[in-house]
Amino acid sequence: MAEKFGLFSQHWSPKIVARMNDYEFKLVKIQGDFVWHKHDDTDEVFIVLEGQMHIDFRDGPVHLKAGELFVVPKNLEHKPYAEQECRIMLVEPTGVVNTADVGGELTAKVDYV
Amino acid sequence: MAEKFGLFSQHWSPKIVARMNDYEFKLVKIQGDFVWHKHDDTDEVFIVLEGQMHIDFRDGPVHLKAGELFVVPKNLEHKPYAEQECRIMLVEPTGVVNTADVGGELTAKVDYV
Numbered sequence: 001m002a003e004k005f006g007l008f009s010q011h012w013s014p015k016i017v018a019r020m021n022d023y024e025f026k027l028v029k030i031q032g033d034f035v036w037h038k039h040d041d042t043d044e045v046f047i048v049l050e051g052q053m054h055i056d057f058r059d060g061p062v063h064l065k066a067g068e069l070f071v072v073p074k075n076l077e078h079k080p081y082a083e084q085e086c087r088i089m090l091v092e093p094t095g096v097v098n099t100a101d102v103g104g105e106l107t108a109k110v111d112y113v
Numbered sequence: 114m115a116e117k118f119g120l121f122s123q124h125w126s127p128k129i130v131a132r133m134n135d136y137e138f139k140l141v142k143i144q145g146d147f148v149w150h151k152h153d154d155t156d157e158v159f160i161v162l163e164g165q166m167h168i169d170f171r172d173g174p175v176h177l178k179a180g181e182l183f184v185v186p187k188n189l190e191h192k193p194y195a196e197q198e199c200r201i202m203l204v205e206p207t208g209v210v211n212t213a214d215v216g217g218e219l220t221a222k223v224d225y226v
Contacts (some may be wrong), residue, residue, distance in 0.1 A: 001180050001181070001182060002180055011167075015219070017182065018158065018182055018184050018207075019154055019156075019184065020157070020158045020184050020204060021156050021187075022158040023136065023204075025182060025226070036149070042133075042134055043132075043133040043134050044133070045131065045133045045138070066114050067115055069114060069130065069131055069138060071131050071132070071133050074134075091136075092133075092135060093134070093203065
């Protein structure tokens with residue numbers, strides 16, 4: 001996965017590295033603030049590979065560091081952010097849009113890397 | 114995940130650490146040979162967290178080390194093995210039996226850790 005991370009630099013732009021059934025494994029470099037959003041139809045798994053990140057929920061933040069895995073339940077508003085660049089893997093069904101129904105400039109077209 | 118690995122020692126005995134929709138994330142310590150088997154209905158994801166492992170297929174082996182992810186396609190016979198203890202994470206649908214239809218003494222009852 002380290003090798004794949006070397007192939008792109010854009011933040012908040014998930015890159016697919018594997019597909020299992022109708023799910024995708026995506027690598028993402030994140031830094032700064034993402035947008036508040038929720039996924040109506042699916043849980044979303046965050047696995048922190050390098051660095052530290054945080055996920056704000058309406059009732060408080062969760063702090064995650066390398067080696068930690070967190071499941072954001074479906075339908076729950078959340079806002080990921082990271083002070084320094086952080087490398088994570090997302091696991092979610094094929095076709096999930098990163099900004100869900102919120103859209104905006106951080107909405108990413110997802111490709112393989 | 115390192116903390117969770119400290120809570121069990123048995124080899125080839127997957128421990129659930131998270132559930133996403135109808136999928137499970139399981140930590141496994143492996144060493145020695147597993148049995149040849151295949152999963153008729155699902156792909157299976159191996160993520161190597163520490164150490165090295167191998168997966169034999171009928172047409173040759175795949176060698177994996179920490180930081181690598183591999184998808185075993187459904188219906189494909191495979192036999193995982195590791196010379197030294199290796200720590201991995203499996204991702205697959207809820208209810209998948211580790212030895213599939215082959216059974217035997219390595220068949221594990223899967224619990225949360």
